[in-house]
Amino acid sequence: MRYMMFVKMAPDAGPPPAALIEAVEAEIKQQYADGILLDADGLGPAVEIRLTAGEVTHVDGPFAEAKEVAGGFSLFEVRSQDEAIELGRRMVQLHEELWPGQDVAVEMRPLFGPPTPAE
Amino acid sequence: MSSPTEDAIVAVWRNESVRLLAGLARMTHDLDLAEDLAQDALVAALEKWPHEGIPRNPGAWLMAIAKRRAIDGFRRDEVLRRKVALLGHELEEGEMPDLAAAVDHIEDDVLRLMFLSCHPTLAPDSRTVLTLRLVCGLTTAEIARAYFAKESAVGQRISRAKRTLAEVGASFELPVGEERAARMREVMQTIYLVFNEGYAATSGPSWTRPELCLEAMRLARMLAAQAPGDPEAQALQGLLEIQGSRLAARADADGHPVLLDDQDRTRWDQLLLRRGLAAVERATALASSGTPGGSYLVQAMIAACHGRARRAEDTDWAEIARLYDLLASGAPGAVIEVNRAVAHGRAFGPEAGLEILAALPEGALAGSHLPAGVRGDLLQRAGRHSEAANAFDEAASLTGNAGERELLEKRAAACRRAEASSDA
Numbered sequence: 001m002r003y004m005m006f007v008k009m010a011p012d013a014g015p016p017p018a019a020l021i022e023a024v025e026a027e028i029k030q031q032y033a034d035g036i037l038l039d040a041d042g043l044g045p046a047v048e049i050r051l052t053a054g055e056v057t058h059v060d061g062p063f064a065e066a067k068e069v070a071g072g073f074s075l076f077e078v079r080s081q082d083e084a085i086e087l088g089r090r091m092v093q094l095h096e097e098l099w100p101g102q103d104v105a106v107e108m109r110p111l112f113g114p115p116t117p118a119e
Numbered sequence: 120m121s122s123p124t125e126d127a128i129v130a131v132w133r134n135e136s137v138r139l140l141a142g143l144a145r146m147t148h149d150l151d152l153a154e155d156l157a158q159d160a161l162v163a164a165l166e167k168w169p170h171e172g173i174p175r176n177p178g179a180w181l182m183a184i185a186k187r188r189a190i191d192g193f194r195r196d197e198v199l200r201r202k203v204a205l206l207g208h209e210l211e212e213g214e215m216p217d218l219a220a221a222v223d224h225i226e227d228d229v230l231r232l233m234f235l236s237c238h239p240t241l242a243p244d245s246r247t248v249l250t251l252r253l254v255c256g257l258t259t260a261e262i263a264r265a266y267f268a269k270e271s272a273v274g275q276r277i278s279r280a281k282r283t284l285a286e287v288g289a290s291f292e293l294p295v296g297e298e299r300a301a302r303m304r305e306v307m308q309t310i311y312l313v314f315n316e317g318y319a320a321t322s323g324p325s326w327t328r329p330e331l332c333l334e335a336m337r338l339a340r341m342l343a344a345q346a347p348g349d350p351e352a353q354a355l356q357g358l359l360e361i362q363g364s365r366l367a368a369r370a371d372a373d374g375h376p377v378l379l380d381d382q383d384r385t386r387w388d389q390l391l392l393r394r395g396l397a398a399v400e401r402a403t404a405l406a407s408s409g410t411p412g413g414s415y416l417v418q419a420m421i422a423a424c425h426g427r428a429r430r431a432e433d434t435d436w437a438e439i440a441r442l443y444d445l446l447a448s449g450a451p452g453a454v455i456e457v458n459r460a461v462a463h464g465r466a467f468g469p470e471a472g473l474e475i476l477a478a479l480p481e482g483a484l485a486g487s488h489l490p491a492g493v494r495g496d497l498l499q500r501a502g503r504h505s506e507a508a509n510a511f512d513e514a515a516s517l518t519g520n521a522g523e524r525e526l527l528e529k530r531a532a533a534c535r536r537a538e539a540s541s542d543a
Contacts, residue, residue, distance in 0.1 A: 034337075
């Protein structure tokens with residue numbers, strides 16, 4: 001099953017410490033060597049096209065009112081939800097250790113994917 | 120942090136267990152002992168982590184515990200004194216290195232484990248189950264479920280394989296030079312076997328077993344990551360990902376097989392296909408820059424030809440026929456000849472394919488449904504319906520897979536109907 005991971009934090013968090021970047025790079029290298037990382041990329045500021053009460057508006061991000069934004073995503077192929085949650089836990093733990101005081105939310109979202117072939 | 124649950128701790132351990140086992144196998148030169156030590160480390164984690172939390176580097180924590188147990192065990196066990204003398208230095212060497220510095224070494228350890236579980240003294244079926252157990256970290260029950268086999272039978276096969284490795288004194292060192300190349304081929308063949316059993320099950324009620332394909336793709340990615348300069352390892356990953364991209368399209372809603380020509384290509388997994396095509400490109404570039412490619416590269420290039428065709432009728436069959444000729448010249452064999460017959464039949468007309476089939480030596484692939492199935496297809500395309508029906512019947516009687524048998528019987532019946540209507 002596939003899971004997409006988003007690491008989200010406050011839009012004004014600023015750049016992460018070098019030690020965290022290094023540790024996350026090592027983690028990604030390990031995920032790659034484990035054969036579970038299918039895709040990963042950074043995400044730029046959003047453009048929202050919104051329908052509100054019958055009115056369509058375009059708003060360019062970043063949004064000042066947003067509590068947290070995702071700076072990128074990773075796409076994994078894992079065997080179980082437990083395996084996915086563990087990947088998210090590790091990412092939170094790295095932030096806890098190496099970026100003290102910074103709040104972070106790691107979101108793991110299962111993909112529905114193509115319909116599984118009948119067995 | 121709230122105290123971790125037992126499930127969470129097991130998930131941490133599973134994430135680390137293959138690297139843990141691989142490192143312990145390198146240090147102890149004993150697979151059973153390494154597995155026991157890895158289990159001991161899990162037990163210790165289940166005791167400590169609920170109070171202390173999950174450590175910053177759980178892999179290093181588990182390894183440190185397992186090493187300490189190993190040293191204690193060796194000290195207690197008189198029989199193993201000689202081993203202690205041999206390995207004591209390595210076991211007692213200071214602190215664990217930090218994770219970043221240890222990555223390359225860890226990858227070597229996993230590769231060592233792959234070479235062991237795919238050891239040439241083991242039968243192919245033993246290699247596949249041992250690889251799923253040691254390198255994928257699956258439990259005996261999970262492997263048994265994937266193969267529709269009895270858990271006890273799988274367990275016995277695993278212990279027998281481990282005993283064989285111990286008896287022949289299989290080396291835990293990385294092979295070098297010519298031997299390394301030969302052993303790489305054994306590893307790749309084992310991964311391909313796991314994939315194939317998932318892609319077209321040789322027995323049992325279901326036509327595909329996607330979980331085996333997923334494990335094989337994971338293994339192929341691991342191998343490709345560990346051998347980035349090896350075109351064959353990149354090609355194997357590409358081959359499996361391209362074929363794997365078709366899994367959802369290979370069976371209809373009732374689980375019946377759907378052949379490549381009839382597949383709804385919009386159901387192909389575009390992410391896997393894109394990854395697979397990129398891997399084939401990497402392999403091709405490596406092969407053209409000096410390191411020669413082999414049969415996996417040619418097979419992957421054939422899969423890429425199919426993968427690039429948006430519609431079945433866009434398939435470049437002449438190129439596929441050329442690639443099969445290349446494959447046959449490098450690694451002659453009856454299975455390749457049958458596939459070459461398919462490609463030539465599509466590129467240059469059914470008679471060209473039938474000619475290749477007719478040249479197969481007497482008794483080649485006896486017991487396999489493959490030649491008869493392909494002969495049926497070519498005869499049907501040539502409009503020789505009655506002969507085609509007989510060939511499909513023969514193929515149906517030879518396959519062990521229920522879904523495939525049904526498909527072949529249907530094709531035989533369709534040929535009989537076509538024959539009857541042309542008589543009328």
